[in-house]
Amino acid sequence: MVNYTTKINEYGRTQVLVVGSGSAGATAALTAASLGAKVTLIERYGFMGGISTQVLDTFYGFFIPGNSSRKVVGGIPDLVVEELVNRKAAIFRPNTYGAGQGITYDPELLKVIWEELALSMGIQILFHSLVINVIVENERLTGVIFANKAGLHQIKADVIIDASGDADLAALAGVPYESAQDQPVQSLTTTFKMINVDVHKAKTVTKNQLQVLMESTSGYDLPRKEGSAHISPLANVMVTNMTRVINIDPNNIEALSAAEIEGRRQAFEYARFLVDQVPGYEKASLGGLSTQIGVRESRRIIGQYRLSRSDVLKAAKFSDAIALCGAP
Ligand SMILES: Cc1cc2nc3c(=O)[nH]c(=O)nc-3n(C[C@H](O)[C@H](O)[C@H](O)COP(=O)(O)OP(=O)(O)OC[C@H]3O[C@@H](n4cnc5c(N)ncnc54)[C@H](O)[C@@H]3O)c2cc1C
Structure with missing residues (x-):
């Protein structure tokens, strides 16, 4: 001090x-x-x-x-x-x-x-x-x-x-x-949006079908299989809630910094999977990441x-x- x-x-x-x-x-x-x-x-x-x-x-x-x-x-x-x-x-x-x-x-x-x-x-x-x-x-x-x-x-x-x-x-x-020092807090998620999607086709893939595809396809590092993608008021855009970074104390700046890096890495991996494997995303790209990794909870007074x-x-x-x- x-x-x-x-x-x-x-x-x-x-x-x-x-x-x-x-x-x-x-x-x-x-x-x-x-x-x-x-x-x-x-x-x-x-x-x-x-x-x-x-x-x-x-x-x-x-x-x-x-x-x-x-x-x-x-x-x-x-x-x-x-x-x-x-x-x-x-x-x-x-x-x-x-x-x-x-x-x-x-x-x-x-x-x-x-x-x-x-x-x-x-x-x-x-x-x-x-x-x-x-x-x-x-x-x-x-x-x-x-x-x-x-x-x-x-x-x-x-x-x-x-x-x-x-x-x-x-x-x-x-x-x-209370904080992550007392008990684990919920996972963190970097959200991202996919642009140039054939939304009509993409939205026919149900959440369960997406999960089965994630579970049955090898060659991708996808820590969370039950993530989802949804339509947006923006044309040709699907928005995701897919990545998962666990065991992070959001009040610990070294841990949060590592989580930001891991969240972005995962986002691009999920995007690669969507483009390669999921109908509607064939010509899509990752068009934006959340401003920061999404923290669901940190301190509870x-x-x-x-x-x-x-x-x-x-x-x-x-x-x-x-x-x-x-x-x-
Ligand atoms: C991926 C994800 C999924 C979620 N899903 C759900 C769900 O399904 N159901 C549900 O109920 N909740 C969910 N949540 C939680 C929910 O979104 C939040 O609880 C809610 O949005 C919090 O709103 P808030 O205004 O309290 O805080 P925030 O939206 O976090 O706003 C806090 C603001 O304060 C600013 N700020 C912080 N510290 C300072 C400071 N020291 N000085 C100045 N400014 C500061 C920040 O920049 C921010 O703008 C989810 C959260 C995430 C990240």
Whole structure:
């Protein structure tokens, strides 16, 4: 350990500070702004959306699973879907793994929609800024320190929302949490899209047929055989959820760096398999990788109440609920 002293710029004060602009942070920021609060949003990348634009292209949770796709979620998320539908950038399709109807969209356009909505509600967006520390006064989070190319900055706020997806602020503030140090976390996935696909032909290959092909064909290193590919609102494009990198602690930077490299290697191997072996992909190429490897979970804070298995199975309702989800 070394001690290090440096200058920190005063960035001022806001009412609601949201750290992280994924589905959770973006929705929290839009909700606070729609209620009249002065909102600042800090995001480490140069666009909004988190996993919804960095890695995936489908919203689940709007509809309950089962044969009748009843919609149970609305509110601010509806604004986002409405914009996607208006611009013909979304399609409704059944979930590959049985989690009810999904809404598959163009993630590049979603980046624009998230920021248009944020700007229209007067939210201040600070991109390319990473929160690296917290200010705790009288057991309350009162500000954060963030870093960007212009240096280190301190911003204070009445309310601070940790929507980092990794519980970064909670961990920095000393909130207890579980991580891969305690028990294995879910695998990581680099998603990729295939372009110039004969989609009509490719979508006749069912998920089970794809799995059988992966299991029965030699000459490819495919660690996960039950991966899937799905259609997109983009013409001649199929989007995959196939690669699998296991036994990684996403909070360990050496392990995460190795996972990024392995995820990309696997993506090109799966693409080679698709082109060689799967109908519809004969003339296709890998046309894009996720911005980073998709991390399904990292830290889980130990909060005031933990959802139990039976809460989930019974679809328990809580009087202080702030959000709904139709399906896991
Ligand atoms: C491949 C894959 C498949 C998945 N499948 C499912 C599924 O089937 N069902 C399901 O329920 N869930 C699934 N998930 C999980 C689900 O996608 C996430 O739980 C959800 O998107 C998280 O949203 P979020 O807004 O909380 O976090 P994120 O979308 O991760 O957003 C966090 C944001 O904070 C930013 N950020 C992080 N740290 C900092 C910092 N220190 N300073 C500034 N900015 C920061 C990030 O750049 C990001 O934009 C899957 C995830 C992956 C990767």
